Amino acid sequence: MPAGLVISAPASGVGKTTLTLALARAWRHRGLNVQCFKSGPDYIDPAFHAAATGRASVNVDSWAMDRAGIAHLVSRGADADVVLAEGSMGLFDGVAARGVSGTGATADIAELLGWPVVLVIDPSGQAQTAAAIAAGLRDYRAGVRLAGVVLNRVASPRHEDLVRRALNDAGIAVFGALPRHAEISLPKRHLGLVQAEEQAEIGKLIDEAARFIAEHVDLDVVLQSAAKWSPQPAANGLNVTPPGQRIALARDPAFSFVYPHMLEAWRAAGAEISTFSPLADEAPDASADVCWLPGGYPELHAGKIAANARFRSGLRAFAETRPVHGECGGYMVLGAALTDADGVRHEMAGLLGLETSFAKRRMHLGYRLATLASPMPGHQAGARLRGHEFHYSTIVAQPDAPLAVVHDATGAVIAETGSQRGRATGTFFHLIAEDR
Structure with a gap:
C-alpha cells in the first residue's frame, strides 16, 4: 500500500521542488518506487519529477478539476511505495472564489487525499518566529494535518538550535535542517525554473541534492509520517477531449x-x-x-x-x-x-x-x-x-x-x-x- 505525503511551504521560493526531488531520488536509491504529482498549474516541475523518479508526473488542480478527475490522475500511484505531491506557492494560497473542487490551494489536495504535509521552512532572518509560522499553518484549517517540518538555509548550529527548541515547544516535529548549499540550487527563469530538458546535468544535480538531504534529513522518520493510502478507482476520468484523431x-x-x-x-x-x-x-x-x-x-x-x-x-x-x-x-x-x-x-x-x-x-x-x-x-x-x-x-x-x-x-x-x-x-x- 503506498504512503502519501504533501510537500509544501509558507511561500514560494523556499525549497519545495529541491526537497521533493531529493526525497524522491534518495528513496529511489533505497529501492523504493516513488510517484510524484504537482499541485496547481505548473508545467515545468513535472518534468523534474520524472527525471528524479523515472515515472511520469502530472498536475492535480482543485480549481480546474473535479474530485473524480483528481482521483483518476492520482490513481497512477497505486503501484508505488511512496507518493509525493509537491505544492505550489504557500500551503493555503489559492484564489478568492472556489472553483470545481477548491480554490487551487495545495491544502485542498492534502485534505482531499488525506495526506499529511511536510513543511519546508526557511528561517532566514528569524528564529522562534519560524515556529509561530509553522504552528499557525498547522492550526489554520481543520482537515489538513501537519506531519513535521524541514528547515532550509539554516545559518549556523546556534540558529538551528533556537528554531528546533521553539518547534519542539510547539509540538512540531523537525525532520531535518539544511545548511545553505548553493550547489543544489536549480536555475530560474522569468516563468519559473529552467526546464529539465535544458539541463544536461540534471541527473547529477538531483543526485547531489539526494546525497545532501540524506545527510541532514531523517528519511526513515519522514517516511513513517506518511499516510497509508489505498487509491479508489474513479468512476470518471478527466474531462478532456482530444482536438483531433x-x-x-x-x-x-x-x-x-x-x-x-x-x-x-x-x-x-x-x-x-x-x-x-x-x-x-x-x-x-x-x-x-x-x-x-x-x-x-x-x-x-x-x-x-x-x-x-x-x-x-x-x-x-x-x-x-x-x-x-x-x-x-x-x-x-x-x-x-x-x-x-x-x-x-x-x-x-x-x-x-x-x-x-x-x-x-x-x-x-x-x-x-x-x-x-x-x-x-x-x-x-x-x-x-x-x-x-x-x-x-x-x-x-x-x-x-x-x-x-x-x-x-x-x-x-x-x-x-x-x-x-x-x-x-x-x-x-x-x-x-x-x-x-
Missing part, C-alpha cells in the same frame, strides 16, 4: 509548456500525436488533421522562428485545409509579429493578426474560465474551458474576432479573449479541463 504537436525548447495529463488524455481517447520542431525548421505532419502549438519561450527564439521559412510556410499551408490552435507562446507565434525584450520586431506566421511585445513586460497571471464564442479544436461553441494564464507579453494588436468570453477566478471579464480567423484559433491561457 491525429495531432501534429510542436515540441522543442520554444514550445514545451503542455500539461502531461492533456497528452495522456488525448492518447487514452485514441488520438495519435506526431511531434515536430519549429526551431529545427520542421513543418507539421501533412497527414495530421489538426496542429497544436503549445506555449513555451518563443520570445527567446523569435529571430530563429522568423527565419525558419519551411516551418512558417508549412504551417500556413496546413491551415488552409485544417485547424491550427496555439496556446500562449504558440498563440503569439500564430500572430503577425512578436517584439522581443530588446525591442526587435520579428514576423511570425501571420495566421492571426495578434501582435505582442516583451519590450515592456507586464505580468498576466491567474486562472481563466472561458466560454467559447466560436469552436476550437476539440471543443464546440458554448463550451466552458478552465485553464491558467502566465506570461509577460503585452498585446499590441488583437484585431481578429474574439474566440471566447474569458473571466478570471473572481468572475471579472478580462481582455485576453483569444482570437479566431479562418481555421486558426489561439488563447493566452493553457487548457487544463473542460467543465462537465
Whole structure:
C-alpha cells in the first residue's frame, strides 16, 4: 500500500521542488518506487519529477478539476511505495472564489487525499518566529494535518538550535535542517525554473541534492509520517477531449509548456500525436488533421522562428485545409509579429493578426474560465474551458474576432479573449479541463 505525503511551504521560493526531488531520488536509491504529482498549474516541475523518479508526473488542480478527475490522475500511484505531491506557492494560497473542487490551494489536495504535509521552512532572518509560522499553518484549517517540518538555509548550529527548541515547544516535529548549499540550487527563469530538458546535468544535480538531504534529513522518520493510502478507482476520468484523431504537436525548447495529463488524455481517447520542431525548421505532419502549438519561450527564439521559412510556410499551408490552435507562446507565434525584450520586431506566421511585445513586460497571471464564442479544436461553441494564464507579453494588436468570453477566478471579464480567423484559433491561457 503506498504512503502519501504533501510537500509544501509558507511561500514560494523556499525549497519545495529541491526537497521533493531529493526525497524522491534518495528513496529511489533505497529501492523504493516513488510517484510524484504537482499541485496547481505548473508545467515545468513535472518534468523534474520524472527525471528524479523515472515515472511520469502530472498536475492535480482543485480549481480546474473535479474530485473524480483528481482521483483518476492520482490513481497512477497505486503501484508505488511512496507518493509525493509537491505544492505550489504557500500551503493555503489559492484564489478568492472556489472553483470545481477548491480554490487551487495545495491544502485542498492534502485534505482531499488525506495526506499529511511536510513543511519546508526557511528561517532566514528569524528564529522562534519560524515556529509561530509553522504552528499557525498547522492550526489554520481543520482537515489538513501537519506531519513535521524541514528547515532550509539554516545559518549556523546556534540558529538551528533556537528554531528546533521553539518547534519542539510547539509540538512540531523537525525532520531535518539544511545548511545553505548553493550547489543544489536549480536555475530560474522569468516563468519559473529552467526546464529539465535544458539541463544536461540534471541527473547529477538531483543526485547531489539526494546525497545532501540524506545527510541532514531523517528519511526513515519522514517516511513513517506518511499516510497509508489505498487509491479508489474513479468512476470518471478527466474531462478532456482530444482536438483531433491525429495531432501534429510542436515540441522543442520554444514550445514545451503542455500539461502531461492533456497528452495522456488525448492518447487514452485514441488520438495519435506526431511531434515536430519549429526551431529545427520542421513543418507539421501533412497527414495530421489538426496542429497544436503549445506555449513555451518563443520570445527567446523569435529571430530563429522568423527565419525558419519551411516551418512558417508549412504551417500556413496546413491551415488552409485544417485547424491550427496555439496556446500562449504558440498563440503569439500564430500572430503577425512578436517584439522581443530588446525591442526587435520579428514576423511570425501571420495566421492571426495578434501582435505582442516583451519590450515592456507586464505580468498576466491567474486562472481563466472561458466560454467559447466560436469552436476550437476539440471543443464546440458554448463550451466552458478552465485553464491558467502566465506570461509577460503585452498585446499590441488583437484585431481578429474574439474566440471566447474569458473571466478570471473572481468572475471579472478580462481582455485576453483569444482570437479566431479562418481555421486558426489561439488563447493566452493553457487548457487544463473542460467543465462537465
